[in-house]
Amino acid sequence: MTTLAAAPCTGLPVRLAAPTPGWELTADACVVGSGVAGLCVALRARAAGLSVAVVTKVQVDDGSTRWAQGGIAAVLGAADTSAAHARDTEVAGVGLCDPAAVHALVTEGPQRLHQLISWGAAFDRDDAGALLLTREGGHSTDRIVHAGGDATGAEVQRTLREAVAACGITLVEHAMVLDLLTDAAGRAAGVTLHVLGEGSADGVGAVRARAVVLATGGMGQVYAATTNPSVSTGDGVALGLRAGAVATDLEFVQFHPTALYLGPDVGGQQPLVSEALRGEGAVLRDAAGERFMTGVHPLAELAPRDVVAKAITRVQLRDGIDHVWLDAREVSGLAERFPMIIARCREAGIDPVTELVPVTPAAHYASGGLATDLAGRTTVPGLYACGEVACTGVHGANRLASNSLLEGLVFAGRIGAALARDLPVLSAAVPGPAVPVGLLDPAVRSELTATMSASVGALRTGAGLAEATVRLGGLAGWSGDVAPGVAGWEATDLLTVATALTAAAVERRETRGCHWREDHPDAEDAWRVHLDVRLDAAGCVGLTRRPVDEPVAVTW
DSSP states (O other), X not given: OEEOOOOOOOOOOSEEOOOOOOOEEEEEEXXXXXXXXHHHHHHHHHHTTOOEEEEOSSOTTOSSGGGOOSOEEOOOSTTOOHHHHHHHHHHHTTTOOXXXXXXXXXXXXXXXXXXXXXXXXXXXXXXXXXXXXXXXXXXXXXXXXXXXXXXXXXXXXXXXXXXXHTTTOEEEOSEEEEEEXXXXXXXXXXXXXXXXXXXXXXXXXXXXXXXXXXXXXXXXXXXXXXXXXXXXXXXXXXXXXXXXXXXXXXXXXXXXXXXXOOOTTOOSXXXXXXXXXXXXXXXXXXXXXXXXSTTTOTTGGGSOHHHHHHHHHHHHHHHTOSOEEEEOXXXXXXXXXXXXXXXXXXXXXXXXXXXXXXXXXXXXXXXXXXXXXXXXBOSSTTEEEOGGGEEOSSSTTSOOTTOHHHHHHHHHHHHHHHHHHHOOOOOXXXXXXOOOEEOOOGGGHHHHHHHHHHHSSSSBOHXXXXXXXXXXXXXXXXXXXXXXXXXXXXXXXXXXXXXXXXXXXXXXXXXXXXXXXXXXOSOOGGGOEEEEEEEOTTSOEEEEEEXXXXXXXXXX
16 A cells, blocks of 8 residues: 555535534434435345434435436346356456455345345346346346336336335435534444425434445536436535545546537536437537547447547547537437437427437446445444445446446445444444534536536546646635535535545546546556545545555454
């Protein structure tokens, strides 16, 4: 393990400015997040006889899970093997996967999938009633199960929501998590949160618990364009960093090449324009109307996602534009064959039958997150992480298609087992040490996301990353006398994860997986390491280089 030169200190808040909690509820386990990871943890913990409170930012269905158009990868076919699934996963991860985590994923995945089916999930089946297996990019055989074609996430979410409603789990909706509560020994003892609503559960309060599980999803909203829902503002990673947890592999962010561009002032989730359109003959054009993918890759518009995303970004930088155009006018039967895409485009005032469609790469999935061991434990005692907020070691430098829902299922099961056997008695929360407290002015959020998209997106350079570092550091100066509220809390979380992500991208001077450095275009053996990120007591980001075969140090 090697400690690297510290990034310029931006003085990030180490605790969010917020009123003193005015109400409190207690549970054995507090789960923050209501997607596949969070709800599966909650169900497993409840089955073990524990009381569980699930805290979710908006409503139970508003996270990323229900938007998942892909499926769940699992070894179910007679000709498939766990070794083959592991090999495909590790090839995609480009040397940074943890073999033990991958082994857990591929060997335990089928059991967790069948448990999901036992809870009521209905997956697509063939005429004989067997699960219908398909193949997606990077997989060497058919091993993907879907529900309703491209509605797998919605079916998984429905199943888990109904199961949770039937088993006595406390659900706290419209609740944004703020900071971790700890006891005198530094162990997680709950969270503070802000709840919108009526009655005693209005405003800032606390959930006191014997363990806290973060399942808050991703951080896609740190970019101007993302496929993530609006709730994905990196709250879990930011909370973990403020609490002293280690995050790792934050520089590895997957980008989908073609999200519908809705304009410079439109935030939130951007609709996908599926590559199925390109599969049927749609082509990409620049500002001059010229097709540009033919000279980039032999498959042109059908090249791998990262190749297309990077090519689009190059054209945008070259021409000084914030989107390119997808030309689907020559695709026959467009409206009949792609009704959902056509409807969404027409809602935005664009008719793909007769017009070019503006598209841009969008942040899609974060392979990194809070570092965990194989039981989902972070480096902070009593604090677990699961799903996209976590870095279990499964994805390495690039996620293999349809491994994300599977990861949530498998590691939720492992956390549930750990909660059933390892919980201490409930201990009193104590005030934390004196640390920088504050909020970022939400007015600068648009500059933050524009900076990240321009300089820390699908295509990165040393000069661009240096400029982003300076800009983000300047934004931290806006922290101070801002009235507490969701907008300020979200902006501060976004700045925290943006600063940590950028510091890691600056340090990794190579191209590997979905981290692409134009000034360092090759993968290098010396960089077959993890970059661990910490936030110190002064709010400064520090980096440590950890050998790929050395697990993160979890000592509790």
